[in-house]
Each structure stands twice: as structure tokens, then as C-alpha cells.
Amino acid sequence: MPKTLYQKIWDAHIVESNGDTALLYIDRHLVHEVTSPQAFEGLRDAGRTVRRPDLTLAVPDHNLPTTARMDPSGTIIPIADPQSAAQLAALEKNTAEFGVPYIGATDRNQGIVHVIGPEQGFTLPGTTIVCGDSHTAAHGALGALAFGIGTSEVEHVMATQTLLLSQSKSMEVRVDGALNAGVSPKDLILHIIGVIGTAGGTGHVIEYRGKVFEEMSIEGRLTVSNMSIEGGARAGLIAPDDKTFAYLKDRPMAPKGEQWDAAVQYWKTLRTDAGAKFDKSVIINAADVAPSVTWGTSPEDVVPITGRVPDPMSFADPSKQAAAQKSLDYMGLSAGTKLQDVEIENIFIGSCTNSRIEDLRAAASILKGRKKADGVKWAIVVPGSGLVKEQAEAEGLDTIFTQAGFEWREPGCSACLGMNPDKVPAGERCASTSNRNFVGRQGPGSRTHLVSPAMAAAAAVTGKLTDIRDYK
Amino acid sequence: MEAISSVSGRAYPFGRKNIDTDIIIPAKWLKTISRSGLGEGAFETIRAEEGNIFDDPEYAGSPILIAGDNFGCGSSREHAAWAMADMGIKAVIAPSFSDIFSSNAFKNALLTIALPQEAIDRLIEVAQSDPIHINLENQIVTTDFQDRFPFEIDPFRKNCLLNGLDEIGLTMQRDDAITDHEASLQQQHPWLVPAQ
Numbered sequence: 001m002p003k004t005l006y007q008k009i010w011d012a013h014i015v016e017s018n019g020d021t022a023l024l025y026i027d028r029h030l031v032h033e034v035t036s037p038q039a040f041e042g043l044r045d046a047g048r049t050v051r052r053p054d055l056t057l058a059v060p061d062h063n064l065p066t067t068a069r070m071d072p073s074g075t076i077i078p079i080a081d082p083q084s085a086a087q088l089a090a091l092e093k094n095t096a097e098f099g100v101p102y103i104g105a106t107d108r109n110q111g112i113v114h115v116i117g118p119e120q121g122f123t124l125p126g127t128t129i130v131c132g133d134s135h136t137a138a139h140g141a142l143g144a145l146a147f148g149i150g151t152s153e154v155e156h157v158m159a160t161q162t163l164l165l166s167q168s169k170s171m172e173v174r175v176d177g178a179l180n181a182g183v184s185p186k187d188l189i190l191h192i193i194g195v196i197g198t199a200g201g202t203g204h205v206i207e208y209r210g211k212v213f214e215e216m217s218i219e220g221r222l223t224v225s226n227m228s229i230e231g232g233a234r235a236g237l238i239a240p241d242d243k244t245f246a247y248l249k250d251r252p253m254a255p256k257g258e259q260w261d262a263a264v265q266y267w268k269t270l271r272t273d274a275g276a277k278f279d280k281s282v283i284i285n286a287a288d289v290a291p292s293v294t295w296g297t298s299p300e301d302v303v304p305i306t307g308r309v310p311d312p313m314s315f316a317d318p319s320k321q322a323a324a325q326k327s328l329d330y331m332g333l334s335a336g337t338k339l340q341d342v343e344i345e346n347i348f349i350g351s352c353t354n355s356r357i358e359d360l361r362a363a364a365s366i367l368k369g370r371k372k373a374d375g376v377k378w379a380i381v382v383p384g385s386g387l388v389k390e391q392a393e394a395e396g397l398d399t400i401f402t403q404a405g406f407e408w409r410e411p412g413c414s415a416c417l418g419m420n421p422d423k424v425p426a427g428e429r430c431a432s433t434s435n436r437n438f439v440g441r442q443g444p445g446s447r448t449h450l451v452s453p454a455m456a457a458a459a460a461v462t463g464k465l466t467d468i469r470d471y472k
Numbered sequence: 473m474e475a476i477s478s479v480s481g482r483a484y485p486f487g488r489k490n491i492d493t494d495i496i497i498p499a500k501w502l503k504t505i506s507r508s509g510l511g512e513g514a515f516e517t518i519r520a521e522e523g524n525i526f527d528d529p530e531y532a533g534s535p536i537l538i539a540g541d542n543f544g545c546g547s548s549r550e551h552a553a554w555a556m557a558d559m560g561i562k563a564v565i566a567p568s569f570s571d572i573f574s575s576n577a578f579k580n581a582l583l584t585i586a587l588p589q590e591a592i593d594r595l596i597e598v599a600q601s602d603p604i605h606i607n608l609e610n611q612i613v614t615t616d617f618q619d620r621f622p623f624e625i626d627p628f629r630k631n632c633l634l635n636g637l638d639e640i641g642l643t644m645q646r647d648d649a650i651t652d653h654e655a656s657l658q659q660q661h662p663w664l665v666p667a668q
Contacts (some may be wrong), residue, residue: 323490
């Protein structure tokens with residue numbers, strides 16, 4: 001019987017199954033400071049150990065300030081917020097106690113957990129990968145079954161290297177044709193979420209299929225798969241191909257020599273078989289996708305940049321009408337306003353969605369020789385990892401950003417989630433390359449417009465949401 | 473995990489759709505290294521609204537929350553389940569839940585019960601003045617009137633909840649099977665799971 005890629009990876013990881021629930025083996029576990037302290041405490045209280053520290057990798061990212069971490073003499077600068085400092089110290093102490101590999105805050109390899117996984121070759125095709133973070137879906141870009149888990153499950157994986165799960169349904173999102181000029185992977189995934197809604201993928205694993213994804217870079221695929229959770233799907237998948245193999249070859253934790261060759265042979269079998277059935281199928285024409293922007297407080301509140309803020313009464317569902325009105329009140333917008341007339345005070349380029357080298361290149365290409373508008377009070381670029389930062393600096397991108405009036409920061413989650421000092425002030429707008437425009441997400445009262453890196457850069461220059469195609 | 477077989481009492485007639493876990497517990501509360509005390513931050517932005525149901529004395533201490541579609545979407549933070557448990561909520565009834573939230577809730581013996589929108593509408597009406605009863609053993613939600621709404625639950629989860637089973641302890645009893653699986657992986661794909 002023909003199988004989907006999801007079914008193949010699922011079947012290969014079943015330790016035991018009773019029909020409804022399977023005990024699934026977990027090949028890789030990423031750990032960060034926010035969702036792990038209670039899990040380590042649980043192990044300690046029960047006298048348990050981490051079963052496979054060698055398959056586990058920890059890194060701080062959520063809480064960590066993105067300002068300088070060492071003074072010029074090389075002394076580590078203490079973290080001002082005592083709660084953040086305590087949580088970060090707990091990760092360092094817990095990983096040492098349980099023997100878990102740990103990339104510290106001042107290590108050049110440090111970065112956002114979903115950036116460093118692929119970058120280090122920890123993320124591999126056909127593996128099961130979990131992390132106490134919903135954007136673990138990102139790793140599916142390399143053909144791994146990767147999903148976010150809660151802290152109790154973090155503890156379960158630490159103790160047993162398995163999870164008790166019931167299988168999800170399969171969903172195909174097929175995008176045929178080619179994306180138009182000025183349309184990025186971020187625009188595409190925002191468009192997809194706008195089409196399927198934030199619950200469209202609930203209970204499903206999405207496989208992204210079609211020519212657009214085949215031609216997309218690994219960085220672009222990571223952006224798309226990352227936001228699967230915003231469409232309700234716990235995981236996204238893209239079949240591994242030559243681009244995937246080229247991306248992974250010689251990464252520090254990827255297999256080497258004969259083992260590499262054997263791995264690639266296996267990875268080549270990881271494709272959905274012809275004739276395999278999906279439980280749900282969504283087909284999108286790439287030509288219909290425009291540069292996209294969100295207007296509301298849910299990632300499904302998406303319109304093309306040429307569009308207008310919708311009238312809440314235009315929605316058929318009465319509860320959506322009420323929700324849209326609440327969103328507009330929160331966002332300080334009125335129905336009918338052209339998105340391109342919306343003024344922006346803050347720009348954030350970063351997050352596990354859009355902080356990789358290609359993202360920074362796309363933003364820098366817009367900013368080269370330009371300056372941010374006077375109305376833009378705060379503009380920051382936060383590379384996804386120390387290695388991305390080094391690469392960008394080698395290409396001179398940091399100079400382009402700082403000359404344009406941006407701050408060039410240290411790697412971390414930054415202004416994506418309002419857990420560290422990088423926050424958007426209440427009542428102000430931010431054109432943000434992150435993944436969630438929820439109420440208060442970038443700080444209490446913050447107003448987020450989700451956009452691509454190039455669109456964020458263009459908004460910085462004009463001080464308004466801007467159609468990137470006008471910059472050609 | 474604490475065993476749970478029924479929940480009975482007043483319910484918050486909340487009803488809103490797409491409640492994300494940033495709403496249930498904002499990020500600034502996630503800096504804790506403990507599971508307790510998060511009730512104080514639960515639904516903080518909603519509590520800032522004039523006349524919100526969470527601060528209405530009529531519903532104070534209700535063990536049930538009735539919500540709209542896609543409850544618990546967004547971030548995987550288990551702090552959302554911990555915060556709700558800390559404020560005394562033992563069950564959420566909604567048309568649908570995010571996958572990660574319902575899993576997190578289950579690990580904390582917080583019931584997530586999916587019922588059709590018509591049932592939700594009726595329960596919100598009842599909740600204005602009367603209690604709601606959830607019987608896990610019989611998989612049914614009832615009221616003091618004639619209402620009877622059966623619900624589905626995964627049999628494994630039901631068994632764990634009724635008996636308060638420790639899932640990690642259960643899985644550790646399967647250690648031989650896990651070790652066998654690892655050994656076969658080491659043979660097939662030595663690059664994937666190295667020998668220890």
C-alpha cells in the first residue's frame with residue numbers, strides 16, 4: 001500500500017503500538033531554558049536520569065538579552081532581570097548535572113534552538129525531533145517529523161527517549177506554479193494560513209508539496225514549515241532532496257564518510273509514494289500569492305499588501321465578526337484603511353521564522369544605501385545564531401544595517417515573544433518578521449504586523465507598510 | 473497524576489474562539505522554574521477588560537470553563553495548563569482544542585471535552601445560573617435540566633485519568649522494548665542512534 005512520507009517516518013519509529021496509542025521513539029531532543037526547568041526537577045524528584053543525553057542538545061534563547069554578552073575585557077555581563085538570570089542559570093546547572101550537551105550564551109554556536117538544530121546537522125531527514133516549543137515544526141523542512149511538546153512530555157522524553165502519541169491525520173498543501181517576483185516563502189506561508197485558517201491543520205501533519213517547494217531554498221522551507229503550527233498543524237514536512245543533502249553535508253553533527261553515503265541512500269527513500277492518500281488536500285496556485293501582511297491579532301488575519309483592513313461585518317461567521325472588531329480595536333485600525341497607509345514605529349527582523357542568512361540578505365538588499373524613516377523609532381536585526389551573525393558580518397551586512405539606522409544584535413528570540421528586554425511599547429506598531437501577532441505577544445499592548453524580511457526593511461525606509469514590488 | 477472521575481459545579485460561560493496560550497498566560501509569567509502560582513497571571517489581558525467573567529463574583533472559583541473553537545492554539549507552553557489548574561479549573565469544554573494544549577492539559581488531569589457548537593451554546597446558557605456535571609466514566613456532560621451531551625475520549629487517556637497513572641512510570645516498564653528498538657536502529661542506521 002502506498003504510504004505518505006509522514007506514515008513512513010511514523011512507522012519507522014514505533015516501539016510498540018496498541019492501535020490507538022503508539023510508543024514512538026524520539027531521535028533528537030532540543031532543550032531550552034523556558035520549558036525545561038520543571039522537567040529536570042521532575043526527574044530529580046523521582047531519582048531518574050536522562051536516558052540519552054547524546055541525543056539531546058540544550059541552548060538558551062528565549063530569555064537571553066540580545067545586547068552584548070561580554071564586556072571588551074571578555075568578562076560576562078550579568079543578566080539584569082533576576083528571574084531570567086535564574087532560569088538561564090538553571091539550564092546551565094541542570095544540563096551539567098544530567099550530562100546534557102549545552103551550548104552556552106557566549107559560545108559562537110549559540111542561537112535560536114530552531115536555527116541551530118539544522119545548522120549543526122543535529123536535525124536530519126527521517127528523524128523524529130521534539131522540543132518544548134511549538135515552532136519545532138520548522139525542522140520538518142529537512143524531512144524530519146518534528147513537533148512541539150509540553151514540559152511533561154519533555155520530562156517523558158528525557159526519561160525514556162519516547163512519547164506516547166496517537167497518530168495525526170495527513171494533510172497535503174500543494175502549491176503549483178512559480179512564485180511571482182517579490183513574493184517570498186514568508187508571504188506564501190502567511191497566504192496559506194489565511195486560506196486554511198489557524199485551525200485548518202489541527203489534528204494533522206502537513207506535507208508541503210509541489211514545484212514551488214522543490215525550488216525553494218532550505219532557509220525558505222524552514223520559514224514555511226516553522227509556521228505550520230500557526231495553521232494548527234503540530235508538524236510540517238517537506239521531502240528531503242539534493243538541496244537538503246547539500247545543506248547538511250559536512251555540518252558538525254551530520255554523519256560523515258561511509259555513514260553519510262548510507263544515510264543519503266536511506267533519505268532518498270523518504271518521499272510520499274505515488275497514489276498515497278492524504279486525509280485532506282489544499283491546492284494553491286503560486287501565481288495567486290502576493291506579498292502578504294497581517295492586519296489583526298490572529299495569523300489567519302492576512303491580506304495582500306495592496307489590500308485594505310476588512311470590515312468585521314464582511315465575515316460570515318458572527319463569532320468571527322466579533323473577534324475581528326476586537327482585533328481592530330486592539331490594533332487601532334479602522335475598516336477600509338489601506339494597509340500601505342499604516343504607519344510603523346518599530347521594525348523587528350529576526351525570530352526562528354526569519355533570522356537565517358538568506359533573510360538577512362533579503363532585508364539588506366532593500367536597505368543598502370538607504371536609511372530608516374524618521375518616524376521609525378526602533379529597528380533591530382537579530383541574527384538567528386552566532387554562525388549566521390559571523391556570516392552576515394563577513395558579507396558586510398551588519399554595516400548596511402547599522403548605516404540604515406538598525407541595531408545589530410546578539411542571537412536570540414528577542415522581540416518575537418516579549419520574554420526578554422526587546423519589547424514593542426504599548427500602543428505602537430511593529431513590522432515584524434516573526435510568527436505570531438497575538439494580543440500582547442511582542443510586549444503588553446504591542447501591535448504586530450507580520451511580514452517578510454524584505455517587507456520589514458521596506459517599511460523601515462518608508463515608515464509605512466510598503467509593497468516590496470515598488471522597490472524593484 | 474491525580475485521579476479524576478467527575479467534575480461538577482459552576483462554569484465560566486466564556487465562549488471565545490481561538491484563545492491562544494499567550495492569552496491564557498502571557499510570556500512574562502514563563503520565567504518561573506516552578507509549576508505553581510501561575511493562576512495569578514491566568515487570562516491577564518482578559519481580566520483587564522471591564523466586566524470580564526473571570527472577576528465576576530458570580531463565577532468565582534468555577535471548576536469548568538466553556539470556550540469557543542480552537543482553544544489553546546499557539547505556543548506549546550504547559551504553563552497554560554498549570555495556570556488554569558492553579559485558578560481551580562478542572563475541565564474545559566469547547567468545540568475543538570489545539571493538539572499540544574489538549575496533551576498538556578491531559579498530563580495535568582485537566583479535562584478537555586470537545587462538544588459540538590450547539591451543545592456549547594446550550595451550556596453557556598445554563599452556565600449563567602446553574603451548574604454543569606461531567607462524568608468521565610460514562611463520557612457524558614449533563615445539567616440539572618434534561619441536557620445530556622455524550623463526548624469522545626481516547627481510551628488510553630481515560631484510563632490514565634480515572635486511575636491517576638504516572639505515564640513516565642508506565643513507559644519505563646517498557647524499557648526492554650525501547651532498548652530493542654535502539655539496538656535495531658543502531659544496526660540499520662548507525663549514524664542515527666549511536667551505540668552507547
